[in-house]
Amino acid sequence: MTDPQLPLFAAEAAAPRVATGRPSAAPFAAWAATAEAVRATRARREKGRLVATYLASLDDPGGAVAARWFAGAPFAEADARTLRIGRATLWPALAALAGVERERIAERRLALGSTAAVAGELLAGRRGAGLSLGDVHWAFEAIAAARHAAGREALVRALLAAASGAEAGVLVALLGGGLRIGLLAAQVEDAIAAAAAVALDAVRDAHALSGDLGEVFRRARAGTLAETVFAIGRPVGFMLAQPKPTPDAVAAALDAPFVLEAKYDGIRAQLHVQDNAVRLFSRTREDLTPAFPDLVRAGRALGAGLVLDGEVIAVRPDDPARIAPFRHLQPRLGRTAPAAALLREIPVAFVAFDALAVGGERIALAPWRERRSALEEHVPLDVAAPIRLAPFRWASDAATVIEAFTAARATGHEGLVAKDPDASYAAGRRGGRWLKLKAAAATLDVVVTAAERGNGRRAAVLSDLTFAVRASDTDDTLLDVGKAYTGLTDAELVALTATLESLVRERRGGWQRVEPAVVLEVTFDLVQASPRHASGYALRFPRIVRWRMDKPVSEIDTLSRVRALAGDGWM
DNA sequence: CGATGTTGGCC
DNA sequence: ATTATGG
């Protein structure tokens, strides 16, 4: 169907891609049917079994793409390309194909909760042209390479026109950025291990190293998983920390003595130094290098064969030893060619807290103590250097954790990370060997002023709540200060929806303004000045603590309290 | 040309 | 990032 010619490989230079073999002629319909069967069951083992059975049935090496797609994305994590397809492209394409108005799409989207479900409904009964895995693969390649939205829409339309009704639903889900069948990378790893009869650990390790489930599947079947190489310049999966609610929980979860480090409020990054070539990668393996030429310059001085794990933070221009909050770093993110003035105004540092390779040798499997020694040999302790060593301290009890936490907060850090000194680096996993502890937040009592219907499984409830505070003790004007969607149970959301429906004042699609009567207690990590809401403030990581049925609107918090909670200056 | 809309990626 | 949910 699509032309497997020139544009398909045009983007190759940007990010080296791993070959997955010749495109497969295997029917896409079987993949789509498997995805639907996975969606239909909630049993995790059954989902895994379905995927494993399907993967085992593929005899064509080009079928590797099938493994990738089950994780919900059209491309591998190691692949920097995106499709740039959203509702602006999907809705007109669907409307044209189904021969209905755009309004009808919007209406059904609201009722069904996802554009994928709308596609399945509107295109139901279509026979399809017998798409193969290879056809879909080429279509994704072509869409990613298409520069203009019109070109992408034409490609999407051609793809969907060739799809059966059953295929259209999953295709739209993949195109729109999420399969949502209750299956992600971790489950696909299980299925690959089962389908190829290899050890799960080997599959996980290969995935962490390659960032491509397609390659992992192909190698698992070829018996060459162990040949997945660690290479400097190629990002590895990050080891993540598990959240803990209290210092006691941290102390209880780790054997004494354990390690405490600051939790830096920046962006996690992996620094690769290979001769003169320095690269920085994000947690999702995006290439951050272009945004940080200052760190690249500093990295060249470290010596080759190094892979460091750490955090990029903003530092104060007047004193680079002191850290700046996350909002200062934000304008430096995503830049492809940052101006010299920006580099000056917002200086950054890479705070190294782990070493995955030194002298060209992978040391990720060694315990933290040994990795830390290696790190200290390669990174200066200088607290003002652009690439600097993260300090740490030993702790054996909760009291020490509390003390370190207080000190970290006073310095401007988010909190602490606690680590097991004997643990190896668990690439790509969030295990119990690293723990994080953040600040116990203040709460605000607010009133709901507007609500919006949710997506997917929340399509039937008003799950997205906009809330306000009073202007002052003497002025009852309500000023919006944020939105939240998490914290209430499903049952509470259902009950809340009924109440909010009785309070409707104005309705626009799935959105509605309501009489201010529902009082919520909300929490957050931070209050920040923002033009987003009428109050002039917004919340970082807002979540609902509880529905305050006992509290009248006349007693909710005021703008002055919000102002008092807002971070200001360098903190 | 600047403003706006869409998408993607950080936390 | 976060919380709720269910295997």
Next chain:
DNA sequence: CCATAATGGCCAACATCG
């Protein structure tokens, strides 16, 4: 305990609009 879904706020890039 683990994996997954659904979603906040900020910001940059890029295409398109006016």
